[in-house]
Amino acid sequence: MDSPTTPMISRRDALIVGAATAAAVSASNATPASAQPAPASPTAASAAGGFRTKLSLNVNGTARALDVDTRTTLLDALREHLQLTGTKKGCDHGQCGACTVIVDGRRINSCLTLAVMHEGAQVTTIEGLGTPQNMHPMQAAFVRHDGYQCGYCTPGQICSAVAVIDEVRRGIPSHVSADLTARPTLSAEELRERMSGNICRCGAYSNIVEAITEVAGSKA
């Protein structure tokens, strides 16, 4: 049990510290674009029997060069090769949304796609959206509305929410859009449908909806 003199850390503090750590690791691992080797063609056989390939990605605005087994998912490339651990592995089967990142402007489940399929792509992870000192409006809204409890699903929720607002702005309909030719609005029904791929086991859904609604109405 904590003594009266033991410092107590709230989960809000823990989230902010976690985000700061991820951003710091990201920054420390960033390599200037000028120092990156040119992309090479696949196919040196690895000791384990697979094949390796060189790959370049632009991650959070920085050119990154990778040398990966061709079977490496984008999620593992981000987490294990680039140490961007803000993106979470939940189910590793495309069912929870914890691994959501934004690739070339579209949200995807990074556990369901191979890194080699994204040569030259622009990848945005939670570390690229904002920092604890300079949060993205969606991150700030999640903090304001308590849109999390344990925080494990939160990076995926926030990346997904940012992309959802962009989808609506671009007029992309969803499964519940009544008129596929009309510009959609982010009604509660639309929002819940579009965010339905992001599961929160803590059940913070109502606060997540409040946070996204606030940002959608305030020009994020």
Ligand code: FES
């Ligand atoms: S870890 Fe990718 S959807 Fe669950």
Ligand code: FES
């Ligand atoms: S905040 Fe815990 S799973 Fe969503």
